[in-house]
Amino acid sequence: MILSRLDLEAVAAAITKDFFQVYYGDEVENHNRFVLVTPMNALAKDYLGLKVSYAPLSSDGSICGLTAYSDTSYTIRIDQQPYAIQLKRNQVILDMSFRNCERNSGLFRRRRFTLAHECAHQILFQLASDDEKEMCTNAYSARNSYLPYELKTREDWNEWQANVLGAAILLLQTEVDRGQEALRAWIYEVKKGSHSMNSIPIRNVNPTPELMAKIKRVRVAIAEQQPREIRCPHCKRKIGVAFEDTRGHFETKCEKCGKIVLLDLVNARKTRRVI
Numbered sequence: 001m002i003l004s005r006l007d008l009e010a011v012a013a014a015i016t017k018d019f020f021q022v023y024y025g026d027e028v029e030n031h032n033r034f035v036l037v038t039p040m041n042a043l044a045k046d047y048l049g050l051k052v053s054y055a056p057l058s059s060d061g062s063i064c065g066l067t068a069y070s071d072t073s074y075t076i077r078i079d080q081q082p083y084a085i086q087l088k089r090n091q092v093i094l095d096m097s098f099r100n101c102e103r104n105s106g107l108f109r110r111r112r113f114t115l116a117h118e119c120a121h122q123i124l125f126q127l128a129s130d131d132e133k134e135m136c137t138n139a140y141s142a143r144n145s146y147l148p149y150e151l152k153t154r155e156d157w158n159e160w161q162a163n164v165l166g167a168a169i170l171l172l173q174t175e176v177d178r179g180q181e182a183l184r185a186w187i188y189e190v191k192k193g194s195h196s197m198n199s200i201p202i203r204n205v206n207p208t209p210e211l212m213a214k215i216k217r218v219r220v221a222i223a224e225q226q227p228r229e230i231r232c233p234h235c236k237r238k239i240g241v242a243f244e245d246t247r248g249h250f251e252t253k254c255e256k257c258g259k260i261v262l263l264d265l266v267n268a269r270k271t272r273r274v275i
């Protein structure tokens with residue numbers, strides 16, 4: 001089954017509309033709401049019923065993820081050594097580099113798209129005819145992006161369709177249009193003088209209780225520490241403040257004398273003087 005880009009976007013719209021009704025509830029019908037982004041973990045696990053796990057898939061990052069439509073095995077190579085991975089039906093395996101990647105924005109975005117790509121494979125499989133399902137090779141990997149004129153084999157088309165459908169699931173065109181319309185309206189109000197440039201509309205997200213507890217712990221820890229002034233060893237001008245738990249080295253340029261100094265923050269002493 002080969003679907004056009006418009007067909008794939010229509011599939012994404014139908015799936016996410018149904019999922020958003022469950023996940024976001026009445027917020028979906030709020031005409032004044034901000035753009036809704038698809039939470040991929042919830043879509044994969046709670047809506048599509050997929051089991052997501054992690055494993056090393058390649059040495060060079062060429063394979064980001066795998067999925068299976070039935071119990072099967074898939075052979076990968078790590079450092080030129082073959083390894084067989086056992087996959088269960090409706091399982092998605094992401095490369096180990098994506099585990100706990102929330103603090104790395106690049107890896108986090110790549111993980112989101114890889115998961116969307118694998119979800120798209122599962123959706124396309126469910127839409128396929130029985131004969132086409134029999135022809136499936138059970139496992140696919142998220143590798144390259146494809147242009148239509150480069151598509152030659154059935155697997156090429158499968159990967160292209162999964163890329164297009166995955167991207168549409170991540171952020172619907174209707175949500176993009178909503179964001180653009182909100183931005184145009186804000187720019188119009190700025191030009192009229194009703195809004196300032198600092199009043200750009202953003203979505204207010206309340207911190208989770210866990211994050212608030214962490215912030216409170218950090219504030220308490222800082223309040224209990226005694227600050228130490230860091231002064232330039234050349235002219236004695238104050239160049240910073242260090243707390244009791246400050247570690248490592250710090251290099252700065254004094255605004256008064258123009259000297260560059262490298263300091264050992266544990267003892268707040270000069271370790272190297274740079275003219």
